[in-house]
Amino acid sequence: MEEQVELVGRAFVDHYYHLFDKDRASLSSLYQPTSMLTFEGQRVVGAHAIAEKLSQLPFDQCQHLISTVDSQPSSAAGIVVLVSGSLRLPGEEHLLRFSQMFHLVPSPGGSFFVQNDMFRLNYG
Amino acid sequence: MEEQVELVGRAFVDHYYHLFDKDRASLSSLYQPTSMLTFEGQRVVGAHAIAEKLSQLPFDQCQHLISTVDSQPSSAAGIVVLVSGSLRLPGEEHLLRFSQMFHLVPSPGGSFFVQNDMFRLNYG
Numbered sequence: 001m002e003e004q005v006e007l008v009g010r011a012f013v014d015h016y017y018h019l020f021d022k023d024r025a026s027l028s029s030l031y032q033p034t035s036m037l038t039f040e041g042q043r044v045v046g047a048h049a050i051a052e053k054l055s056q057l058p059f060d061q062c063q064h065l066i067s068t069v070d071s072q073p074s075s076a077a078g079i080v081v082l083v084s085g086s087l088r089l090p091g092e093e094h095l096l097r098f099s100q101m102f103h104l105v106p107s108p109g110g111s112f113f114v115q116n117d118m119f120r121l122n123y124g
Numbered sequence: 125m126e127e128q129v130e131l132v133g134r135a136f137v138d139h140y141y142h143l144f145d146k147d148r149a150s151l152s153s154l155y156q157p158t159s160m161l162t163f164e165g166q167r168v169v170g171a172h173a174i175a176e177k178l179s180q181l182p183f184d185q186c187q188h189l190i191s192t193v194d195s196q197p198s199s200a201a202g203i204v205v206l207v208s209g210s211l212r213l214p215g216e217e218h219l220l221r222f223s224q225m226f227h228l229v230p231s232p233g234g235s236f237f238v239q240n241d242m243f244r245l246n247y248g
Binding site for chain 2: 036038067068070073074075082099120123
């Protein structure tokens with residue numbers, strides 16, 4: 001059980017940042033109408049608004065480098081995931097450290113969607 | 125509702141780190157037998173084991189400096205909280221950046237307990 005949760009969390013994280021870096025618009029498929037994103041303190045609700053927010057970030061290309069992924073089973077058969085890593089932006093010499101947490105909740109189809117998503121840059 | 129969640133999350137965070145820095149042993153009261161802590165990748169389960177883990181950290185005194193607190197309602201009437209901040213250890217010149225997430229779940233008595241807790245130092 002614990003190992004399964006770790007595997008699902010890691011697979012989700014790999015998938016999420018791959019989409020973010022290669023095909024950001026497709027991230028909307030991971031959210032539902034009830035999903036919440038808090039990005040640098042700004043909260044948006046719903047897959048549509050979240051996709052819009054992510055598409056309007058002030059950089060087109062980026063690369064996420066993952067340092068750590070921790071996962072635990074949540075109540076309600078979900079999984080909570082805490083990620084730490086670095087973000088490489090085009091033309092920027094320094095990497096930006098970030099933290100992000102996801103609460104993944106089972107969807108009727110047997111996979112997971114993102115119910116909660118909170119992202120913060122870690123200024124040194 | 126959203127504002128209430130933010131207030132509860134912030135109040136919990138203030139309380140948690142106050143206890144951690146002033147009376148670490150009393151943190152056990154915030155956990156239950158089902159609670160999980162993943163501390164720098166090591167997972168322990170249950171209030172007793174968590175209190176033991178926290179009491180055995182390789183520093184007696186510390187000071188948590190909070191940078192950001194984000195909170196969202198989770199499914200199951202809970203609250204997910206993402207904290208970023210710095211840790212000051214005695215005799216250390218540099219602050220250590222950290223990230224921590226909590227999943228707070230309602231307890232029968234009307235307050236919240238910590239169901240999920242994940243902590244990571246953010247090495248630069």
